Amino acid sequence: xxxxxxxxxxxxxxxxxxxxxxxxxxxxxxxxxxxxxxxxxxxxxxxxxxxxxxxxxxxxxxxxxxxxxxxxxxxxxxxxxxxxxxxxxxxxxxxxxxxxxxxxxxxxxxxxxxxxxxx
Amino acid sequence: xxxxxxxxxxxxxxxxxxxxxxxxxxxxxxxxxxxxxxxxxxxxxxxxxxxxxxxxxxxxxxxxxxxxxxxxxxxxxxxxxxxxxxxxxxxxxxxxxxxxxxxxxxxx
Numbered sequence: 003x004x005x006x007x008x009x010x011x012x013x014x015x016x017x018x019x020x021x022x023x024x025x026x027x028x029x030x031x032x033x034x035x036x037x038x039x040x041x042x043x044x045x046x047x048x049x050x051x052x053x054x055x056x057x058x059x060x061x062x063x064x065x066x067x068x069x070x071x072x073x074x075x076x077x078x079x080x081x082x083x084x085x086x087x088x089x090x091x092x093x094x095x096x097x098x099x100x101x102x103x104x105x106x107x108x109x110x111x112x113x114x115x116x117x118x119x120x121x
Numbered sequence: 122x123x124x125x126x127x128x129x130x131x132x133x134x135x136x137x138x139x140x141x142x143x144x145x146x147x148x149x150x151x152x153x154x155x156x157x158x159x160x161x162x163x164x165x166x167x168x169x170x171x172x173x174x175x176x177x178x179x180x181x182x183x184x185x186x187x188x189x190x191x192x193x194x195x196x197x198x199x200x201x202x203x204x205x206x207x208x209x210x211x212x213x214x215x216x217x218x219x220x221x222x223x224x225x226x227x228x229x
Contacts, residue, residue, distance in 0.1 A: 039165075046208055047157075047165060049218045061216040064122075097164055104170050106212020107155040109177070111164035 004028035004110055006098045011115030018088050018119070024081040024098030024112060032056075032076040035101035037108055038083050040094035040117075048094075051083065052101065066092075088119045123148050125209055127221035133229040140196040142224045144209035149189045153213040156185055156194045159223075160205045168207075169194065196226075204228055 010022040022038070037052040051062045051072040060072050071084040081098055096115050099108035124147040134140045144154070152172035157165035167176040169185035172192060182197040196203055204227060210220040 046222045047210070047220045049210075049216060049220070052216060063217045099164075102167065102170060102176070104212070106153065106216075106218055107167060107170035107176075107210075108157075108165075109167045109170075111166070114164060 004100075006100065006110055006112035008096065008098050008112045008115040011096060011117045013118045013120065014088050015121055016088060016090060016119055020085045020088065020117060022083040022085065022096055022098075022115060022117070026079045026081065026098075026100070029100070029110075031079040035105045036074060036081045037099045037101055038072060038081075039097045039099055039108065039111075040092075041097070041114075042091075042094040045094075047097075050096070052105075053081070085117070088117075090119050092117060093119050122217055123150060123211055123213065123219055125211060125219050125221035127207075127209055127224050129224060130222070131225045131227060133227050134199050135229045136201060137198050138229075140199055140203075140226055142194040142196075142207055142226070144187075144192040144194070144221050146190045146192075146211055146213075150211040150213035152188045153211055154185075154187070154192050155210045155212065156183075157208045157210065157220075158203075158205045159208065165208060199226070 007025045038050040041047045069087045073082045098112040100110040102109035126145045154172045156169040159165045173185045206223045212218045
């Protein structure tokens with residue numbers, strides 16, 4: 003079964019750090035672009051970051067540039083999001099998603115992990 | 122950054138009726154447009170990509186059309202499981218890629 007399972011979400015203080023992980027199974031992880039999407043309570047999804055197959059290309063939305071880093075370990079079939087200098091506005095459900103045959107359209111999603119930033 | 126605007130915000134439809142959802146891009150996105158369905162407590166589900174190509178396993182009652190800045194998602198005959206929130210998203214050129222604010226399809 004094709005599956006993505008996120009972990010690492012937690013309550014953090016403003017200025018703090020978290021590392022999200024996404025474990026992939028059931029498909030050839032190293033052949034796909036991968037993406038993080040977040041969704042604040044009651045809001046639409048927001049694309050956050052993506053990474054190409056070998057990790058040599060990464061892109062991040064402007065609001066997280068300089069604070070978040072996306073990476074992957076193809077030997078472990080895992081995707082990561084290192085989140086530093088957290089802000090209250092980073093509070094959201096964070097989803098790991100697989101880019102389909104078309105990069106930018108996400109055909110497999112995890113169940114999400116909750117990040118709450120509050121003092 | 123392209124802004125995606127969806128209308129209406131809420132659509133009230135009876136089961137068996139047709140639903141037509143709109144999405145407008147602030148600048149052309151060619152046909153680099155996807156539609157997703159999201160139910161409460163679940164992740165989004167890809168329905169359509171390339172503006173009109175159904176994703177794997179998506180029923181034929183879902184169809185997409187449009188190019189440039191104007192797009193439509195049509196559900197030909199609403200089933201009970203189709204009541205949900207629908208989002209459009211562009212993936213034109215390089216990121217950032219943006220989602221619309223969503224259309225909620227509710228039972229009339």
